[in-house]
Amino acid sequence: MPQTQILSRNQKIVLDIIEKAKGPLKAYSILFNVQKKGINAPQQIYRALDKLIEMGKIHKIESKNAFVACRSSDCEISKATAFSICESCEMVDEISDAKLSKYLSGFNYRKGMKFKRFNLEFFGICKKCKKD
Amino acid sequence: MPQTQILSRNQKIVLDIIEKAKGPLKAYSILFNVQKKGINAPQQIYRALDKLIEMGKIHKIESKNAFVACRSSDCEISKATAFSICESCEMVDEISDAKLSKYLSGFNYRKGMKFKRFNLEFFGICKKCKKD
DNA sequence: TAACAAACGTTATATTATAACACTATGATA
DNA sequence: TATCATAGTGTTATAATATAACGTTTGTTA
Numbered sequence: 001m002p003q004t005q006i007l008s009r010n011q012k013i014v015l016d017i018i019e020k021a022k023g024p025l026k027a028y029s030i031l032f033n034v035q036k037k038g039i040n041a042p043q044q045i046y047r048a049l050d051k052l053i054e055m056g057k058i059h060k061i062e063s064k065n066a067f068v069a070c071r072s073s074d075c076e077i078s079k080a081t082a083f084s085i086c087e088s089c090e091m092v093d094e095i096s097d098a099k100l101s102k103y104l105s106g107f108n109y110r111k112g113m114k115f116k117r118f119n120l121e122f123f124g125i126c127k128k129c130k131k132d
Numbered sequence: 133m134p135q136t137q138i139l140s141r142n143q144k145i146v147l148d149i150i151e152k153a154k155g156p157l158k159a160y161s162i163l164f165n166v167q168k169k170g171i172n173a174p175q176q177i178y179r180a181l182d183k184l185i186e187m188g189k190i191h192k193i194e195s196k197n198a199f200v201a202c203r204s205s206d207c208e209i210s211k212a213t214a215f216s217i218c219e220s221c222e223m224v225d226e227i228s229d230a231k232l233s234k235y236l237s238g239f240n241y242r243k244g245m246k247f248k249r250f251n252l253e254f255f256g257i258c259k260k261c262k263k264d
Numbered sequence: 265t266a267a268c269a270a271a272c273g274t275t276a277t278a279t280t281a282t283a284a285c286a287c288t289a290t291g292a293t294a
Numbered sequence: 295t296a297t298c299a300t301a302g303t304g305t306t307a308t309a310a311t312a313t314a315a316c317g318t319t320t321g322t323t324a
Binding site: 158159160174175178197 | 310311312313314
């Protein structure tokens with residue numbers, strides 16, 4: 001495993017647009033935004049997304065079928081992800097809280113399987129939306 | 133809110149099949165299984181699913197786009213859900229662990245929004261699959 | 265019974281994701 | 295150097311998941 005992953009052309013393009021976005025992006029919205037760069041088909045987007053997820057560069061927000069850049073340097077291989085999601089404005093924030101992560105990584109259910117990975121999504125109304 | 137919800141015909145049919153299933157069911161697989169009962173269109177399934185989720189009778193496993201019956205009597209309105217998912221056999225188990233639930237319900241991220249609801253999905257290989 | 269809400273049935277369509285196949289570039293190695 | 299494996303690319307087609315929109319029926323309640 002190299003510390004610094006080498007990205008392919010398409011992977012760079014897709015990561016770039018996700019990193020610059022203010023919120024989670026959907027696959028087809030990424031597609032429409034990169035057609036000028038010569039990417040024409042969903043397959044190309046999904047392939048890049050898959051690799052970027054594997055590398056831990058991005059995360060999928062399962063409840064929204066959308067993708068965000070990873071902001072927490074410590075999850076190169078994303079085994080422990082947690083997000084805060086506003087149900088009004090759709091804003092997503094990655095939660096990096098050592099205690100929470102430790103608590104959940106150590107959690108073992110009595111019924112018995114050993115967990116390799118978890119994903120946690122919190123929902124509410126963000127401060128900004130509450131004001132309106 | 134009545135303690136015992138009254139279900140409509142289609143809601144009953146859909147809930148019934150989900151409750152009898154051994155694992156999570158997908159919407160279209162539900163559809164194919166109820167066509168003999170006169171349900172013909174996805175819309176009818178999705179409408180029933182939506183209501184059943186609202187009532188807390190079933191849960192959606194977001195990472196699988198599939199649905200399971202609620203086994204834990206205490207989550208009539210599902211504000212706090214956690215699941216154990218086997219990545220090999222696709223088995224899903226609802227986790228009902230008071231400590232975990234309390235810990236997460238009380239969790240408040242410093243950045244500040246108050247959470248109404250969460251969903252947690254753990255992944256691993258179940259005991260049964262480990263043996264093979 | 266009139267009025268309303270909730271559920272229903274149906275057709276059409278939108279959105280999300282994958283299959284399959286041929287081609288290209290790169291680096292490892294026999 | 296030849297050849298092999300691996301990873302990435304481009305493309306067409308299609309599968310799988312989900313919702314919109316419309317009109318009708320049913321059940322509740324004022």
